[in-house]
Amino acid sequence: MSLQTTLRKINDFPADLIQRRRDKRRKRLIDEKGKQLLVASQWQLIRWKFARHKLAMASLFLLGIMYLAAIFAEFVSPYDPRSFREQYAMAPPQRIRFFDPHEGRFHLRPFVYSITRQLDPDTWQVTFEEDRTEKQFIRFFVRGSQYRLMNIPFLEGNLRLFGVEEGIISLLGNDTRGRDLFSRIVHGSRISLTVGLLGIAISFFVGVLIGGLSGYFGGLLDVIIQRVIEAIKAIPTIPLWMALSVALPIHWPLTRVYFFIVLILSIIGWTGVARVVRGKFLSLRTEDFVTAAELDGASTGRLIFRYMLPSFYSYVIARLTLEVPAMILGETALSFLGLGLQAPAISWGVMLKDAQHIRVLANAPWMLLPGLFVFIAILAFNFVGDGLRDAADPYSNI
Amino acid sequence: MSDIDNSSRPLVEVRDLRKYFEATHGLLRKVVGTVKAVDGVSFSIQQGETLALVGESGCGKTTTGRCLIRAVDPSAGSIRYSFDNADPIDIATVDKHQLRELRRSIRLMFQDPYSSLNPRMTVFQIISEPLLINKLVQNQSEARDRVQSLLQMVHLNPNKMDRYPHAFSGGQRQRIAIARALAPKPRFLIADEPVSALDVSVQAQVLNLLKDLQHELRGLTYLFVAHNLSVVKYQSDRVAIMYVGKIVELTVTEELFLTPKHPYTEALISAAPDPEPRAVRRKKRIVLAGEVANPADPPSGCYFHPRCRYAKDVCRTTEPPLRDIGTAQQPHQVACHFAEELTLRGIE
Amino acid sequence: MATETADDVLSVHDLKSYFFSREGTLRAIDGLSFNLKAGKVLGIAGESGCGKSVTAQSILRILPRHGKTVSGQVLLTRDGKVTDLLALGEESSEIRRIRGKEIAMIFQEPMTSFSPVHTIGDQIIETIRLHRGLSKAQARASAIEILESVGMPHPSRTIDEYPFNLSGGMRQRAMIAMALSCNPRVLIADEPTTAVDVTIQAQVLELIRQMQAQLGMAVIMITHDLGVIAELADHVLIMYLGRGVEFGSVEQIFHNPKHPYTRGLLASIPKLQKGHTLVEPIKGAVPNPYDAPAGCPFHPRCPQFMQGTCEVTMPQVVEVEPGHWVACHLYGGEDQR
Known part of the structure; x- marks a missing residue:
């Protein structure tokens, strides 16, 4: 017996009425959403549409965490990424435990076992052994070594997100000189993750400017710009990047090298944007609402900034998001080849360069972990870009 | 009908208007052909009147309309516009400053209300845009007052002015477009197929609104560009039929539909589908052979002769001029060699 | 709507086709019934969103991916044999045989029915060979004949043209020629x-009128455009928001319309x-089909709206005079459920 018939029997309540009430409630919900929709701006619509893209939302969340970690790298990482600890060189990642099989007890607070370095007297092979009797509980918000947040003088401190009181904690293992890989990856993300963002920012401005000029004014200027873009696009990317980065003077300070690497990476990036922007300008110039605004007396600036740009920059941003991975990969590739940033700079590419040696790969495969982070970041950017692209034109199915 | 002022000089007087588009090819933009979209069109519109420009696609009716507001620059000809009863100025040659002023007095309305309203602006922003740009209002609150009364004028709820266009149906959007067009208090409205993108049942809402507004705002003048003859007959005082860039017939609506003088007009009237099964089945439909001539390569003589069932030799060789065969009270212009001799069928 | 008779070539019963998307379920057709008599022209008229095109797609089983015919029957009668098209698989060989051979379709935009990389002749010949089993030479001769009969100038030359080389009117003729190449019933x-x-x-x-008279096929x-209907149709079905609201002969609909819509x-x-x-x-506008009104879908715009009835129950279809059916509370009819 269905709920409705039961109810009818009990109360002599017309089932029809229940249904109608339910419909009314549903309709009210729809109406409320609908009312919001009626006064929703373009960005709100994009947000709603993007929010329905689960994978993109998850990726955006992940990227958010990664960027936060990059900003507060000193706080998040338990150690100074540059401090050598020879006694812990090539220590493997430690396992985080809650359950101690030795004691047969469960601990609410996670812990790791202490590790000690052992040298095989015959083969001189270095191994690390867990001391099952000595637990090191992981403490949060501990005092560690002194640091300066983002190298800003008055932001000094020694508070770290987590750490252990004695011995070491190495979540992702140590490198050949005993530097903590996790701390290095977190610090490395500062360069690796910002190269792409800065790169697309430059691509965006150059691309919108040149593409806009080309599309809005047309004529001979358009023809020349288009030929130049074709010429640039015809140059193979990696050799061009290599040639340009080899040309950077070796004695330059790190920050300058960094900005030039970004510039080199965006030398190709803007051309794609310029093409898109030009195409959009060309089609928008004949769009009725633009003509209407022109006849209203709107100035060229007003036409461009109030009517034309807003109708496609969401689309351009979505497209650019999809180009971030290429830039991250570009930086990684250049640094890996030793042509981009060099140690002591820390980036994922520089770290991977350390893992080039076969001995390292055989004995410390975890040193390839920066590659995993490159992979995750790139996938996340791709998913976010996909989501943005789908959401960029919120008027497509309303 | 509307308040037509026949005594004074016309509001708009178009003389020999031409618009040629050049087809170019290659990097150096070599001219490979000329499309005569508008080819020597002359007409005038009295204040308070509705003139319809009718024809099939590619006949130049839209381009003519666009030339009148200089959305398209004419290649030749003059468009004399009597601005506030001052001496007429020639729209075809005015400078930038005058053009700005002129475009407050002459407004253009588009066919598709889905593409003519910026989806990223609210209705208030859309309608107030011409007011703010031209500094016709001092501040936001004055703008809101004006937009409110404009929305009331087009029978839309002013409380909805902060909504975006996607919240409105096609018919409502077209009314928003009308409100925007009327915002700077124009005297002349060019309506380019204002109802052909709308659902049948709401077309009449927009048509009747345009009619009512003409009555309310005494002296509002329309150029009504359309292809649907029933709508034109309902809406306009006079009708100009265009064929391949030229006007072939121009007269008062009644007269044109009852006693057409050009074979093309006759065929158009005959071909128009009418929701009246008995009448439709009784009449013998004239089905024109072939298709509209290519304006890049028009035929010799009368452009219509390859499709005309009354064509004679002279039609193939000599182009008929547009001439008046009507009376002084009721001019009837037609471009056909045999306008007086032919007895053509109109509506019943 | 309308009683079933022996000379029906196609009859549709309680057809329901829905579209499913994240916005919800769009009931594009929600319980539509009509009959098409052999050799007659049925006009289906309605505004945007009334489901008239979806009706055609449902009959031929060519709904877009997110659309689904959820219930109903589409019965095709050929030589005394009745087939329910909805019982056939969307890609079954049987429905493929019926498309083009028994039921052909022409569209608003002729380019959609032609492949741009083949000549129109190739495409017509292929259709003929597929459905009529003629040799290549015979099929070509037949194709030229058909092109001539639809008034294509120089058919033996145009047959080797690509669709984009033809003018709009000529393309329309070529498309009609292709549709008629297998003598369809409908x-x-x-x-x-x-x-x-x-x-x-x-x-x-x-x-279309000529070819219909000549081949004796039924046309939907x-x-x-009611003008087109008035000119061509024998019977008329008026649709509103996925439902048939009135059905009758062309005279009944135009001279004695019953439904307020x-x-x-x-x-x-x-x-x-x-x-x-x-x-x-008519006041107002066609509502968003995702949010169709309860009861009679036309009630918010109806000048003869009856409070307490129209917004509550769906009107039943009643026969107001022989062959003239209306779905409106004004003409009685009880709750359909």
Whole structure:
């Protein structure tokens, strides 16, 4: 017996009425959403549409965490990424435990076992052994070594997100000189993750400017710009990047090298944007609402900034998001080849360069972990870009 | 009908208007052909009147309309516009400053209300845009007052002015477009197929609104560009039929539909589908052979002769001029060699 | 709607086709029934969102990916044998045989029915060979014959043209030729004249009328233009938001309309006759089909809205005079459920 018939029997309540009430409630919900929709701006619509893209939302969340970690790298990482600890060189990642099989007890607070370095007297092979009797509980918000947040003088401190009181904690293992890989990856993300963002920012401005000029004014200027873009696009990317980065003077300070690497990476990036922007300008110039605004007396600036740009920059941003991975990969590739940033700079590419040696790969495969982070970041950017692209034109199915 | 002022000089007087588009090819933009979209069109519109420009696609009716507001620059000809009863100025040659002023007095309305309203602006922003740009209002609150009364004028709820266009149906959007067009208090409205993108049942809402507004705002003048003859007959005082860039017939609506003088007009009237099964089945439909001539390569003589069932030799060789065969009270212009001799069928 | 008789070539019963998307379920067709008599023209008219094109797609089983026919019957009668098209698989060989051979379709935009990389001749010949099993030479001769019969100038030359080389009117003719190449029992024409000018429209309508008389096929003419219906149709089905609201002969619909929507539609169109000077719009606009009103879908716009009835229950279809069916509470009829 269905709920409705039961109810009818009990109360002599017309089932029809229940249904109608339910419909009314549903309709009210729809109406409320609908009312919001009626006064929703373009960005709100994009947000709603993007929010329905689960994978993109998850990726955006992940990227958010990664960027936060990059900003507060000193706080998040338990150690100074540059401090050598020879006694812990090539220590493997430690396992985080809650359950101690030795004691047969469960601990609410996670812990790791202490590790000690052992040298095989015959083969001189270095191994690390867990001391099952000595637990090191992981403490949060501990005092560690002194640091300066983002190298800003008055932001000094020694508070770290987590750490252990004695011995070491190495979540992702140590490198050949005993530097903590996790701390290095977190610090490395500062360069690796910002190269792409800065790169697309430059691509965006150059691309919108040149593409806009080309599309809005047309004529001979358009023809020349288009030929130049074709010429640039015809140059193979990696050799061009290599040639340009080899040309950077070796004695330059790190920050300058960094900005030039970004510039080199965006030398190709803007051309794609310029093409898109030009195409959009060309089609928008004949769009009725633009003509209407022109006849209203709107100035060229007003036409461009109030009517034309807003109708496609969401689309351009979505497209650019999809180009971030290429830039991250570009930086990684250049640094890996030793042509981009060099140690002591820390980036994922520089770290991977350390893992080039076969001995390292055989004995410390975890040193390839920066590659995993490159992979995750790139996938996340791709998913976010996909989501943005789908959401960029919120008027497509309303 | 509307308040037509026949005594004074016309509001708009178009003389020999031409618009040629050049087809170019290659990097150096070599001219490979000329499309005569508008080819020597002359007409005038009295204040308070509705003139319809009718024809099939590619006949130049839209381009003519666009030339009148200089959305398209004419290649030749003059468009004399009597601005506030001052001496007429020639729209075809005015400078930038005058053009700005002129475009407050002459407004253009588009066919598709889905593409003519910026989806990223609210209705208030859309309608107030011409007011703010031209500094016709001092501040936001004055703008809101004006937009409110404009929305009331087009029978839309002013409380909805902060909504975006996607919240409105096609018919409502077209009314928003009308409100925007009327915002700077124009005297002349060019309506380019204002109802052909709308659902049948709401077309009449927009048509009747345009009619009512003409009555309310005494002296509002329309150029009504359309292809649907029933709508034109309902809406306009006079009708100009265009064929391949030229006007072939121009007269008062009644007269044109009852006693057409050009074979093309006759065929158009005959071909128009009418929701009246008995009448439709009784009449013998004239089905024109072939298709509209290519304006890049028009035929010799009368452009219509390859499709005309009354064509004679002279039609193939000599182009008929547009001439008046009507009376002084009721001019009837037609471009056909045999306008007086032919007895053509109109509506019943 | 309408009683079933022996001379029905196609009858549709309680057809429901829905579209499923994140916004919800769109009931594009929600319980539609009609019959098509052999050799007659049925006009289906309605505004945007009324489901007239989806009807054609449902019959031929060519709904877009997110659409699904959830219930109903589409019975095709051929030589005494009745087939329910909805019982066939969407890609089954049987439905493929029926498409083109038994039921052909022409569209608003002729380019959609031609592949741009083949000549129109190739495509017509292929259709003929597929359905009629002729040799290549015979099929070509037959194709030229058909092109000639649809008034294509120089058929033996145009047969080797690519679709984009033809003018709009010629493409329309080529598409009709392809549709008619296998002598279909039923021709479905979906807004065939919406994209063309009046003089070309007159040509196309004339051609459809001629070919219909010549081949004796039944035609479903789908359009928003009541003028086209008045000119061509024997029977008319008026649709509103996925439902048939009125069905009758063309005289019944145009001269004695019963449903307030039909009346409103007819009153809202300017007519060409002498002295016709008043048009009366229907108030409001077609609602969003995702959020169709309860009860009679037309009630928010209806001038004869009856509080307490129209917004509550769906009106039943009643026969107000022989062959004239209306779904409106004004004419009695009990709750359909």
